[in-house]
Amino acid sequence: MPSAKSSSDALPPRERILVAAHALFYQEGIRATGVDRIIDQASVSKVTFYRQYPSKDELIRAYLDYRHGLWMSWFETSLTQALHAGAPAAQALSTSLRAWFSRADFRGCAFLNAAAELGSSDPEILKVVRQHKQEMAAVLDSLMASDGVPVGPALSLLIDGAIVHAQMGQPLDDVMDAFDATAAAILQR
Template sequence: MPTATPGARDRILQTAHDLFYRDGIRATGIDRIIREASVTKVTFYRHFPAKDDLIRAFLDYRHQRWMAWFSQTLEQQTGEGKGLAEALAATLQNWFEDEAFRGCAFINSAVEMAEALPETLPIARAHKQAMVQCLAGYLPNNVSGRLRAEMLALVIDGAIVKAQRDGGGEEALLLLQAWLALLPAAAD
């Protein structure tokens, strides 16, 4: 059965996603997206009247895609009998080892675009809050569990930045695993 060709909007969004994530939002021009998505300028602007509209759509798309991957991978890892700490380390290792890994798109966009497009900050906060909620689902539903989820998210963000900065996640994962071993004592 033939696979349907993605529509113009989807091609634009996927192309922008790949370029924004790999090269940065500011470094990626509209003309390049139009060329690589194989659309006309008229088609592009019909779907995204301004680059800011495309940036917001990119962040929404990235959020949906990343959270689906994160929650499914974490669920799969814990379903294999791993504890939360081991499952988190395995999940992040999977991501850090991907050749397309360029850190967190939300941390990157908040740093890169905070002044030019301040609405990236609440979008980034909402993404990070969704990650905390996902983590909280594996912890007791009480104040201690919510605190532990926030702590996990903070350490995960640090590991992501370290893996991006260092060009690999091996050391970041070792440090993350060491910190996670301390988590139960730190949250009591």
């Protein structure tokens, strides 16, 4: 998963705010990150911030849209490259996830985190999270389904479980060993 960091000073204020919010929301949490911290990180004035994003809720939705685009692009590209290199489907998926889980900035799934933080107070967030997960399952089906048998929903559940266990600090080899065995079983149906 690529980082959203760039030379943000060259970006227009709206994008600087979004890039700063992305980094802070993902690393520190949505609720834990105040608007003043985002303003400081983005090097914008409070007036500029509120002109671009009239509310934190609007920024949260923009963050999730932005994260969705980044993550889905990385996910599909990573899987496609591994599959084109000849890796079996289960190995392509395992290699991609292991690389993501091993990143120093890994803090789980931004969408599961958002659902846990905000889902009970903002049902719209749950819609965004469900849509992200459905699109992830669709990518898995498009790349890995065989004989028309959908595998995306089962693999998506398996991926979410692996994400949570990796985020909780379970040894990565243990997480991936369990993941690999189950993914292979799903893909051999």
